[in-house]
Amino acid sequence: MKMKKGSKKRGSNFESFNPLENKTILLGVSGGIAAYKACDIASLLRRSGASVHAVLTPNAREFITPLSLTTITRNQTHCEQYGPTADWRPEHIDLAKKCDLILIAPATADIIAKLATGICDDLLTTMVLASQAKVMIAPAMNPVMLQHPATQHNLSILENRYRYDIVAPEYGEVACGDVGLGKMAAVESIIAAVAARLLAHQTLSTKRVLVTAGGTREPIDPVRFIGNRSSGKMGIAMADSAYSRGADVTLISTVDVERAYPVIVVETAQEMQEAVEAEFDSCDALVMTAAVADFRPLAVSAQKIKKTESEDIVLELTKNPDIIDLLGRVKRKDQVIIGFAAESEALLSNAASKLKRKNLDMIVGNDISVPDIGFGSDDNAVVILSAEGTRESLPRMPKRAIADHICDLLSERFQVLEKELAH
Ligand code: CTP
Numbered sequence: 001m002k003m004k005k006g007s008k009k010r011g012s013n014f015e016s017f018n019p020l021e022n023k024t025i026l027l028g029v030s031g032g033i034a035a036y037k038a039c040d041i042a043s044l045l046r047r048s049g050a051s052v053h054a055v056l057t058p059n060a061r062e063f064i065t066p067l068s069l070t071t072i073t074r075n076q077t078h079c080e081q082y083g084p085t086a087d088w089r090p091e092h093i094d095l096a097k098k099c100d101l102i103l104i105a106p107a108t109a110d111i112i113a114k115l116a117t118g119i120c121d122d123l124l125t126t127m128v129l130a131s132q133a134k135v136m137i138a139p140a141m142n143p144v145m146l147q148h149p150a151t152q153h154n155l156s157i158l159e160n161r162y163r164y165d166i167v168a169p170e171y172g173e174v175a176c177g178d179v180g181l182g183k184m185a186a187v188e189s190i191i192a193a194v195a196a197r198l199l200a201h202q203t204l205s206t207k208r209v210l211v212t213a214g215g216t217r218e219p220i221d222p223v224r225f226i227g228n229r230s231s232g233k234m235g236i237a238m239a240d241s242a243y244s245r246g247a248d249v250t251l252i253s254t255v256d257v258e259r260a261y262p263v264i265v266v267e268t269a270q271e272m273q274e275a276v277e278a279e280f281d282s283c284d285a286l287v288m289t290a291a292v293a294d295f296r297p298l299a300v301s302a303q304k305i306k307k308t309e310s311e312d313i314v315l316e317l318t319k320n321p322d323i324i325d326l327l328g329r330v331k332r333k334d335q336v337i338i339g340f341a342a343e344s345e346a347l348l349s350n351a352a353s354k355l356k357r358k359n360l361d362m363i364v365g366n367d368i369s370v371p372d373i374g375f376g377s378d379d380n381a382v383v384i385l386s387a388e389g390t391r392e393s394l395p396r397m398p399k400r401a402i403a404d405h406i407c408d409l410l411s412e413r414f415q416v417l418e419k420e421l422a423h
Helices: 033-047 066-073 091-098 109-117 123-130 143-147 149-159 187-199 233-244 269-280 323-330 347-357 399-422
Strands: 003-008 015-017 024-029 051-056 101-107 134-139 164-166 170-173 179-183 208-213 248-253 263-265 285-288 295-297 317-319 336-343 362-367 379-386 391-398
Touching (some): 024 066, 033 066, 033 101, 033 187, 091 123, 101 109, 101 123, 101 187, 109 123, 109 134, 109 149, 134 187, 149 164, 208 233, 233 248, 233 285, 233 399, 248 269, 269 285, 269 323, 285 399, 336 347, 336 399, 347 362, 362 399, 379 399
Parallel strands (some): 101 134, 134 164, 208 248, 248 263, 285 336
Antiparallel strands (some): 003 015, 295 317
8 A cells, every 4th residue: 555645635745545556446336226425436446546437327317417437437428339539549458458447336236147148238348348456346336236146146156256345235224115135335334345355455466376275076976976065165265365455366166157267177186186186286375264064975786776776775885085284294485375164063162183184284173063154155153264364253254355355364374484495
C-alpha cells in the first residue's frame, strides 16, 4: 500500500491514504434497487485513489442516472452499446482491456445468468466478455430469486471460474419487504474485498506450490467405488489463494475445475500418488488438502457385481500408500509440507501426532462433528499446528479466508527457511 505524498488533509497532519492509487476499476451497475448504493461505492473507490469508470445497464438507468455517477467518478459514465464515439475505437473497449478489475454492484439474477452463459446483449456484459480482468460481483436480489436453482446454478458456475469473485449477499430485509438472504453486502465489505483483491501481496511469486484437492474414489467394479465426503472446496481455495499471491501453482484434484493454472485430474489414491510424486521434486511446497482413501478394494471386478450372485458380499480391502508420509520422509530442507486432518474426536492430539509422525511443517485440523461446516460447506473452522509448536485457532470463516491465512503462514515459513538455509 502506498501513501500519496504531498496531499495533506486540511487541518490534519496525516497524509491522505490512497491505497488504490494507479488502479483502474470498471464499476458495472445492473438494474436493482441497490443501484443507488453504487454512488457510495464509486465515491469510496475514488477517494481510495482508484480511477473509476461506471457502466450502467439499460435497467440500471431506471434506478440511477449516468449524471450522478459521472459527477462522483469524474469520468464519463457509459451506457450505450452503439452510441456515437469521438475516436475510431470506442473508449469503453480500451477500458475493458486496461482496467485492473471489473466490479459489478449490484449484480442482479439477470446479469449473473448472462455472465454464466456468456450472453452479451448490452454494453456491460459485452465489456466483461471483451476483458481479461478479474470480475467481482456483489449479488443483490429478492431471497427467493437468490435461492432459485437457476440462480444458484449460475452463481456456482461463476464461483468455479477463476476470473470471478463473489462478495456474498447478506441476510436482512430487502426492498420488497421480504426478509432473507439477498441484501447486497455492505458497501464497506465490497470496498474491502476490492482492496484485498487488488492489493494481494505477491508473497509466493518465486515459489512453486503443489496442491491436492477432493476425495479419491477407489473402484469396486465399473459402476461403484469407495469414496468420501470431500468436496474439494478447501483444496481449490488453497490453490486459488497461492495463485493470487503469485505462486506457480499446480492443482492435483479429483474434482475438475477450470482455472488459469494447470489442473491434473485424478481419481484414485494411486493416481494421486503418481501425479504428486512426479511434481514433488520441483515444488517448494506441497499442500495435501485431499482426503485420500486409506484403503482400496484388493481386486476390482471387471464386470458389474450382480446382486443375484449371493446374499452377502465381502469386500477385501488393502492399504493405500500414505502419500504425504512417503514424501515427508524424503523432503528437502527447503521444502514445506502442509497436511490436513479432519477428525471426529480428539482433534488436537490426533492432529499433533500426524504432524510429527508424517514429518510435516504444518497441519490444519478441523472437527467434523461441528454441524454445517467442513465437508461440502463453503465455511470451516480450523486449528493450525506447526512443527515449531505454535497453535492457532481460526473461527468459522469462508474456506478462501482460511486458505489466505494458511498462505500467509506459508510465506512466513519460507522467509524463516531462507534465513536458516543462508547460514
Ligand atoms: N494422506 C495422504 N495419503 C493417505 C492418507 C492421508 O497423503 N493415504 C494425507 C492427507 O491428504 C492429509 C493427511 O495425510 O493431508 C492426514 O490425512 P488423514 O486421513 O487425516 O490421516 P490418516 O493418516 O489417514 O489418519 P486416519 O487414521 O485418521 O485416517
